[in-house]
Amino acid sequence: MKAMVFEGSGRPLRADQIPEPEVRGGQVLVRVRACGVCRTDLHIVDGDLTKPKLPLVPGHQVVGEVLEGGTRFERGARVGVPWLGWTCGECRYCVSGNENLCDRARFTGYDIDGGYAELATADERFCFPIPEAYADEQAAPLLCAGLIGYRALRLAGEAEALGLYGFGASAHIVCQVAVAQGRRVFAGTRAGDDETQEFARSLGAVWAGDAAAGPPEELDAVIVFAPVGALVPAALTAVRKGGSVGCAGSHMSDIPAFPYELLWGESVFRSVANLTRHDGEEFLALAPTVPVRTEVETFPLEEANEALERLRGGALQGAAVLVA
Ligand SMILES: [Zn+2]
Numbered sequence: 081m082k083a084m085v086f087e088g089s090g091r092p093l094r095a096d097q098i099p100e101p102e103v104r105g106g107q108v109l110v111r112v113r114a115c116g117v118c119r120t121d122l123h124i125v126d127g128d129l130t131k132p133k134l135p136l137v138p139g140h141q142v143v144g145e146v147l148e149g150g151t152r153f154e155r156g157a158r159v160g161v162p163w164l165g166w167t168c169g170e171c172r173y174c175v176s177g178n179e180n181l182c183d184r185a186r187f188t189g190y191d192i193d194g195g196y197a198e199l200a201t202a203d204e205r206f207c208f209p210i211p212e213a214y215a216d217e218q219a220a221p222l223l224c225a226g227l228i229g230y231r232a233l234r235l236a237g238e239a240e241a242l243g244l245y246g247f248g249a250s251a252h253i254v255c256q257v258a259v260a261q262g263r264r265v266f267a268g269t270r271a272g273d274d275e276t277q278e279f280a281r282s283l284g285a286v287w288a289g290d291a292a293a294g295p296p297e298e299l300d301a302v303i304v305f306a307p308v309g310a311l312v313p314a315a316l317t318a319v320r321k322g323g324s325v326g327c328a329g330s331h332m333s334d335i336p337a338f339p340y341e342l343l344w345g346e347s348v349f350r351s352v353a354n355l356t357r358h359d360g361e362e363f364l365a366l367a368p369t370v371p372v373r374t375e376v377e378t379f380p381l382e383e384a385n386e387a388l389e390r391l392r393g394g395a396l397q398g399a400a401v402l403v404a
């Protein structure tokens with residue numbers, strides 16, 4: 081089958097013909113129709129996340145059709161394969177409803193070959209049915225950008241004035257959910273990124289501007305999606321007493337030292353890691369009712385490197401998706 085293969089950081093993905101994956105018990109074989117490109121893929125390719133299997137087929141926002149295997153889905157069913165690919169089911173995190181933190185978790189497109197290919201296998205217990213309202217390429221960004229963004233939104237609690245710093249694939253989805261919930265969204269972007277600020281306003285943000293300079297009023301919470309550590313003190317400055325700052329990316333540049341005063345007043349600072357299946361079920365049921373509409377730019381599978389490059393350069397509005 082055709083696949084884009086990662087062989088080590090500093091090297092572009094290589095278009096190759098590789099053997100079709102073997103289907104083991106409890107797995108489904110999926111014909112990939114669309115696979116979202118996530119910033120985590122970029123962190124893997126750039127060597128920020130240091131322990132991928134090698135060689136690796138990246139991609140963890142896979143929408144495809146079940147060809148065979150497993151007992152949960154009928155042949156031809158449309159499923160989504162997310163980042164969380166397998167958990168042990170018995171560690172302290174798994175048994176307490178926190179499988180996103182499983183000690184032995186395996187991740188799609190990192191520990192397990194993912195969706196930058198014509199075919200992929202996945203543990204059927206970790207796949208999601210895809211809501212009918214979405215075309216394949218529209219659904220793909222829901223599976224990580226949407227899911228993890230939703231988890232971060234849930235952990236931000238009742239925040240009415242909500243900052244989203246870094247307005248890419250995740251934030252453009254979370255913004256729509258937050259606005260539908262009656263929250264006011266403040267979108268922080270790079271200074272002078274008028275196009276993205278306009279995009280955020282078009283999705284209902286009440287303010288869009290330079291994240292580093294901060295919004296014109298105090299916020300209840302900020303979710304930082306950009307992998308930029310310097311935005312953490314900026315976000316802590318922007319939140320009120322008792323406010324929260326959550327970092328939703330899988331990697332971030334070092335956070336600069338900041339005065340304790342920024343945390344004083346019972347501000348809460350946390351990361352948001354991975355997803356649980358429960359997050360997925362909840363979000364995929366919610367998305368069509370908002371309704372969340374995803375803004376996507378599609379690329380043929382062979383152009384995965386170009387898609388990653390556009391993501392790196394901040395040249396995308398919404399999400400990049402590879403299509404079969
Ligand atoms: Zn576990």
Ligand SMILES: [Zn+2]
Nearest residue numbers: 118120224225
């Ligand atoms: Zn992701």
